[in-house]
Amino acid sequence: MSEQAIELRGVTKRFGQHVAVQQLDLSVPRGSIYGFIGPNGSGKTTTLRMILRIFRPDEGQVVVLGRPQGSVADDRLGYLPEERGLYKRMKVRDLLTYYARLKGFYRCRREIDDWLERLDAVGWADKKIDALSKGMAQKVQFIAAVIARPELVILDEPFSGLDPVNMEALRDAVLDLRRGGATVVFSTHDMTMAERMCDTIFMIFRGHKVLDGSLDTIQAQYPADRVRVQLSDPLAELPPLEGVADVQRHGRCFEFRMTNPERGQQLLQQMAAARPLTYFEVVKPSLHDIFVRIARPENGTGSDSARETRLN
């Protein structure tokens, strides 16, 4: 049994003229939780679909659970597609039974009951899918993906459309899956969720891998240049000092970037001299900051490609 649940080597996928994913290398160790982040249209879903064998890569190799590519469907995989993926006119229990059986899991009644209870959806078992709210449908979809106890679970935007309570419930369920030995790969736009849940974070931007590693290693790549300050006088403005950029005001707090992080100590002194401070903190860049820094339109190779990214 190979150590890696997923291995991509030099994978490229084109759609006509458009290169969706370029020369991508990736390895997801078994038993880990792997988060895919990236702006819309950057190649996340395409990569997930190649892992699922829905797309074949034009170049490179995709090895999933030790198996090189082939068009064979794999019962050891569970998949939650981005939105929808459920028959509208089927009842919840019938649908879950069907998806379980398709994966070769026939005595699934107990399992379905357990999951419905766990995600607080018992009352919905005999309702038709089109009678469910978006969040409810999302939970049913999640159960459908994991009902057959897959070794590898691929979730495309599992948290979209969920309220905080359900989001927590789903997060616990995912963590439990990992505890049970499953590997979980999910894509998300929720950076906080990615920070809190993932062992490894992978960011793809315009088809290229831009980040791949644990949160600590990623943060270490970026200088700790963000500062959070609070002034004693709530009406005061931040003093105009050299080396301060991108000032943002959040209520009584200010956040800004130091253009020269080594001069942090000096900046504190200068600022304290100009205005009485109650609070001054140099913070690690959050995943959100890093994401925005990479994916900001001006980071494009040209104005045209930047526009293209937004459109995608």
Add this chain to the structure above:
Amino acid sequence: MQKIWTIAKREYRAMVGTKAFLLSVIMMPVLMLGSLLAMSIFQNVSDVKERRIVVFDGTGEILPHLQTAAVVRNEAVRRAVTSDESTNQADAGGMPSMSRGELFLFEDAGLDEISDADRLRFSQAVRDESIYAFVEFPRAVLDFPLPDDVKVRFYSQDSSFAEARSWLTWLVNDYVRNRRLQSMGINPQDVQQASAPIPVAGMGLVERSASGEILAPREKDRMADIVLPLIAMMLMFMVIFMAAQPMLESVLEEKSLRIAEVLLGSASPFQLMAGKLLGTVGGSLTVFLIYLAGGIFVLQRRGMLDQFPLEMAPWFVAYQVVGVLFFAAIFMAVGASVSQLKEAQSLLLPVWMLMMLPMFVWIMIVQDPKGTLAMVFSYFPPSAATTMVLRLATGVNIPVWERILALVVLALATLAVIAIAARIFRVGILWQGKTPRVSEILRWGFRG
């Protein structure tokens, strides 16, 4: 195999377990038979209408005869309407049927000569509906021999279809014929008796019953000869339609709701397609069994079960299974290629036309079930299933080799269609965005 079975079961339930299915199972025959039924009902219950007809009688003797005859006829029509008995049988003398409950009142135009101005005046009256029609009898009608260009003129808004005109035609000719015979010194009654027609009955071929005795020859029912093949053809058409249409919808749903992505993570495209086709065939057989049971039940109640060609059922099922597969595979490929029902419908229009081909010429096939047209349509896959049951239902002996050959040709074509459809399905079901052109879809099908 287990997966194909799981998919087939779901597909079958999705098709059969809906209210729409139940409704169409009931509605289809109701609609088809309903129009026939409605026609006969409206014929019988139509209210009695008085038709005022103004007559210019140049002969001076036809009008009184008309008026006497009309009184007798009107009496008969009134009786028929109130007692609800059919007036549809033609008299021995060849009197046209009185199906519409029309009463005729003939009035004298009161003119010695008729001019174009009079004709215009009467025409205007017809348009105003103050009278129904007006008729001109020239004096020369009674001349014997009849001069070349003499004719009675009947003016009304519906002169080509008017029942009054056909009744008048019969009455006037009968009157004039008798008058001529009398002038020759011949008794008209003698002529009528001498020219009594002898019917030539169309008989069914004599058969041996199951217990071995020879059955009595039976007269063929002309209606049954036409209606039975028509019903068989319509039934085949309905069964195929009811199987193929849900297939289109289910593939479209799977595609647009991205269910296909989930399914293809669990089953191969081949398993998915095989399961769907199997479920659809199962559904179509259910439709057939419902109609078969219904047909037997109705005929048994009416004591006509012996006329039911039960021996046709196995052939019907064979053509149906292959025919359903043929069309369901096409519908499946189309459903996988497009993203909206509307686009599918425009792509399927030519397929529909081919499938309905036998319905445009069915009467020609029934009249000559072994003719060239029937043969061509039997070996042309899109029309084969409907044409073959149409031919078989006429009761004409189609050789077994021909039945099998048609089935084999259709089956081979079906295999080819399934192979092509499978390739289109595999590509199309995951294709999102712009609808591909027909040429692109075909390229998927042939190049894979």
